[in-house]
Amino acid sequence: MTTRQGALVGAAFLLLTAFAATAQSLVSGGGKANHTARPLTGSFHSLTLNQPPFPFNPFPDLPVTQIKPGVYVYDDRSVEYVALRAEIAAKQAEDNAMMSAMKTMQVEDEESMGGGGMALMMGGSGPRLSIELVDGLAKRVSFNTQTGLVYRVEQSTNLQNWTLLETIVAESTNEAFFSFEQPNRFYRVIQNDDRIQFPDWQGFIEQYLNFDVWSSIQGTYHLELYGDGSLLYQTTQTVPVDGRFGVYDGQYDPNQWPNTGYYSVNNWELRVTVTPAAASQGSPQQPAQATVTKKSRRRNANRQGVTVQQYNAFAISVAVQEEIDNWMVIYFLSCYQGAPQVALDGSALNEFTTAGGVPSLYGTNWWSQLKNLVLNRTITDLHYFGHGGVSIIGSNRVNEGLTVGELKSSLLTTNPMTYVALDGCRTSENTDMLRAYIGHSGNIPRSDFREKGWDVRFGWGWKNAKPIGFVTQGTLLYKHFYFVGDYYYKLTERDPFNGYMLNTYEEAINFGQHPNPNSAWDPFLTRNTAGDSINYVGCYDCFFDE
Amino acid sequence: MNSKNQLFLSTASVAVISATLFLWLWLKKRPPAEELNQPAMIQESPRGRHLTLQVANPEPESADASPVVLTLAAQQASEKVLELTRAAKFYKYDPTILAYQEQTNRNGHYVVFSTPSHAAQVLNGKVLKMMSFHDNSNADARDPDAAKSWYQCTGTWSEEEAVNETLELLKRLQDTNTLNAVAAGRREFKAVPISVTTPGGEKVRVSPFPTVRLYDADNILRVKAEYRAGATGVVGLTDWFNNR
Numbered sequence: 001m002t003t004r005q006g007a008l009v010g011a012a013f014l015l016l017t018a019f020a021a022t023a024q025s026l027v028s029g030g031g032k033a034n035h036t037a038r039p040l041t042g043s044f045h046s047l048t049l050n051q052p053p054f055p056f057n058p059f060p061d062l063p064v065t066q067i068k069p070g071v072y073v074y075d076d077r078s079v080e081y082v083a084l085r086a087e088i089a090a091k092q093a094e095d096n097a098m099m100s101a102m103k104t105m106q107v108e109d110e111e112s113m114g115g116g117g118m119a120l121m122m123g124g125s126g127p128r129l130s131i132e133l134v135d136g137l138a139k140r141v142s143f144n145t146q147t148g149l150v151y152r153v154e155q156s157t158n159l160q161n162w163t164l165l166e167t168i169v170a171e172s173t174n175e176a177f178f179s180f181e182q183p184n185r186f187y188r189v190i191q192n193d194d195r196i197q198f199p200d201w202q203g204f205i206e207q208y209l210n211f212d213v214w215s216s217i218q219g220t221y222h223l224e225l226y227g228d229g230s231l232l233y234q235t236t237q238t239v240p241v242d243g244r245f246g247v248y249d250g251q252y253d254p255n256q257w258p259n260t261g262y263y264s265v266n267n268w269e270l271r272v273t274v275t276p277a278a279a280s281q282g283s284p285q286q287p288a289q290a291t292v293t294k295k296s297r298r299r300n301a302n303r304q305g306v307t308v309q310q311y312n313a314f315a316i317s318v319a320v321q322e323e324i325d326n327w328m329v330i331y332f333l334s335c336y337q338g339a340p341q342v343a344l345d346g347s348a349l350n351e352f353t354t355a356g357g358v359p360s361l362y363g364t365n366w367w368s369q370l371k372n373l374v375l376n377r378t379i380t381d382l383h384y385f386g387h388g389g390v391s392i393i394g395s396n397r398v399n400e401g402l403t404v405g406e407l408k409s410s411l412l413t414t415n416p417m418t419y420v421a422l423d424g425c426r427t428s429e430n431t432d433m434l435r436a437y438i439g440h441s442g443n444i445p446r447s448d449f450r451e452k453g454w455d456v457r458f459g460w461g462w463k464n465a466k467p468i469g470f471v472t473q474g475t476l477l478y479k480h481f482y483f484v485g486d487y488y489y490k491l492t493e494r495d496p497f498n499g500y501m502l503n504t505y506e507e508a509i510n511f512g513q514h515p516n517p518n519s520a521w522d523p524f525l526t527r528n529t530a531g532d533s534i535n536y537v538g539c540y541d542c543f544f545d546e
Numbered sequence: 547m548n549s550k551n552q553l554f555l556s557t558a559s560v561a562v563i564s565a566t567l568f569l570w571l572w573l574k575k576r577p578p579a580e581e582l583n584q585p586a587m588i589q590e591s592p593r594g595r596h597l598t599l600q601v602a603n604p605e606p607e608s609a610d611a612s613p614v615v616l617t618l619a620a621q622q623a624s625e626k627v628l629e630l631t632r633a634a635k636f637y638k639y640d641p642t643i644l645a646y647q648e649q650t651n652r653n654g655h656y657v658v659f660s661t662p663s664h665a666a667q668v669l670n671g672k673v674l675k676m677m678s679f680h681d682n683s684n685a686d687a688r689d690p691d692a693a694k695s696w697y698q699c700t701g702t703w704s705e706e707e708a709v710n711e712t713l714e715l716l717k718r719l720q721d722t723n724t725l726n727a728v729a730a731g732r733r734e735f736k737a738v739p740i741s742v743t744t745p746g747g748e749k750v751r752v753s754p755f756p757t758v759r760l761y762d763a764d765n766i767l768r769v770k771a772e773y774r775a776g777a778t779g780v781v782g783l784t785d786w787f788n789n790r
Contacts, residue, residue: 255693255743257686446683447738447755493667495679496647497660500688502667502675507787510767511674516790518654518669532764546687 145170148197180405208453210248227265303339310386334488375410388424407436428461428535483531637782682784699754705735
């Protein structure tokens with residue numbers, strides 16, 4: 001094992017984990033070791049300390065008593081807590097020092113590092129996990145990153161056997177993954193060798209194959225490109241002075257975009273090895289290696305969409321529901337101009353006769369139909385109005401919502417949507433959900449889409465809890481609907497001669513926020529702040545009809 | 547007069563009277579002239595009649611395009627477009643109006659014009675948007691050949707130059723409302739470099755469309771001005787969005 005290879009292991013555990021790991025060596029007079037007979041997971045209370053329980057057994061060697069199913073008390077009367085805490089503090093200090101030393105070390109031999117990375121690195125500047133419970137149904141685990149570095153996310157149920165959950169190449173300084181309904185699950189993040197990095201990373205390929213690599217090592221690189229497991233290309237060359245190299249499709253012609261075409265390969269893998277030149281100073285460095293993957297993504301040839309509301313989502317009067325129904329018709333007719341609309345059963349809808357029958361979600365069966373359309377990439381466009389959250393549209397009730405977890409494990413990962421409008425509370429408090437739908441998380445200019453061979457996609461939601469529903473006395477909060485209406489009104493305006501749409505998403509949104517006072521709905525509305533908390537991602541200067 | 551002549555005269559008289567009666571009844575069924583001339587809520591422009599239009603460019607590029615008849619309100623709106631094109635140099639602007647669509651409702655008057663080169667939207671007497679079909683950054687969505695000339699856009703423009711030109715344009719338009727609104731807002735300049743291919747197949751990187759965005763104090767986009775780079779410097783405006 002080299003100095004840095006596999007080193008810089010992330011501090012992926014809470015202090016409690018280290019506490020437990022260290023504690024095992026400080027237990028005196030523990031009971032008979034019979035780990036297999038003793039539970040390792042559950043809720044573990046201390047016999048001597050008044051503290052919250054552990055989600056795992058911190059002292060597997062000590063006697064444990066079950067007080068009810070899944071709840072245990074461990075007998076820690078023999079634990080010397082003062083010495084234990086001193087030990088942990090000393091270990092932390094040592095680890096910090098080691099982390100600092102590792103960052104400055106240029107050359108080390110395998111033996112001096114113990115032949116591998118450290119499994120538990122507390123402190124230091126490695127990734128630190130932050131766990132957030134979102135919408136009561138998912139844990140969002142985020143961690144600090146360095147853009148372009150590779151991170152391995154691993155999971156375990158017993159802190160001993162770890163399996164790879166996901167490999168992430170950081171696109172920014174913070175990345176996240178989700179844990180859905182995974183009891184007794186531990187995660188750790190391991191930062192790979194930082195001598196090979198992947199700048200401007202996007203984990204997918206649409207119409208332009210490219211892998212950009214950067215290495216701090218001066219020497220030679222060898223890269224191998226695999227497509228669906230077959231070696232497609234390999235080369236060995238000297239690392240350029242600026243450290244940048246890579247592989248890309250030289251046949252890609254951006255002038256042909258957005259109709260350049262797709263590759264037949266589904267999964268791409270790049271293996272890079274960089275070997276330092278002969279030692280010039282001190283001991284020779286070890287080669288650095290990295291393997292990264294990208295998925296091919298495609299866009300359905302023909303767009304079709306669903307405009308749908310969660311019916312009676314706000315416990316309102318019949319009159320107000322009728323008003324919402326009328327707004328849904330306006331949205332439906334607008335969305336029809338971007339993509340032909342279908343019912344929840346997938347049958348085509350007619351823009352002239354469907355006005356009274358815009359799809360609605362009444363309950364579990366209707367949600368199942370919507371899930372079928374979305375998760376099986378049947379539709380490319382979705383306008384949703386109803387309840388929402390950071391990781392869900394719909395309700396937390398069983399089968400009456402669509403979660404990020406379902407989206408991330410669906411065919412949307414290879415066929416993201418073209419357009420999604422999530423008109424519900426907090427649907428875009430962060431961009432996780434929009435990203436799960438359309439595969440992008442930032443505001444990206446059209447020129448970037450063209451440059452990188454990406455299909456045009458756009459999505460929007462709300463950053464905050466929208467008082468969409470109703471102010472006191474059951475009155476509809478019209479300005480919210482005015483904004484969405486004005487946005488669509490402006491977005492779908494067409495040139496009278498050639499029929500193309502005239503306004504970009506960005507322009508339509510800004511018009512809705514500032515109709516001054518030419519709102520299609522309120523002649524006196526100069527400034528509509530109801531639209532200020534919109535959050536949008538994707539190609540903001542593209543058109544709805546492309 | 548013999549009986550034969552009498553029969554002929556009688557038949558002729560009946561025919562004349564019948565024809566007169568039929569004509570009278572037919573004319574009676576027609577609505578009055580003023581009712582016929584009521585404008586529809588949405589008017590599609592008629593084609594094929596000549597219109598003498600005051601234009602900035604006296605020699606339209608597509609002289610064979612069918613001119614259209616404008617309503618008085620649409621003609622006034624077209625004047626606003628011409629005001630803008632006089633104040634700003636639109637790249638490859640052809641002012642021949644091919645079609646227009648006009649809406650009048652309780653909120654005012656809206657016209658969108660289509661020329662061979664541009665579309666222009668006029669909302670209550672102000673040009674909200676004017677964009678090129680073939681020469682702006684979005685043109686490749688409509689015109690597959692649009693990007694073929696972008697390799698020539700090797701000129702560059704600084705942020706200061708671009709922002710100043712945009713503010714000067716607002717001054718020339720005497721748009722004090724917008725000038726005041728954007729005075730306290732942020733200003734954004736983007737000249738994104740992209741790869742384009744030359745006719746010879748060589749790939750070059752250019753920034754064809756330096757773009758200025760001016761926001762108000764609420765961070766609302768009020769003005770977007772996209773320019774076209776030439777071989778040196780900038781050759782004209784390609785996209786204009788003025789959210790009043």
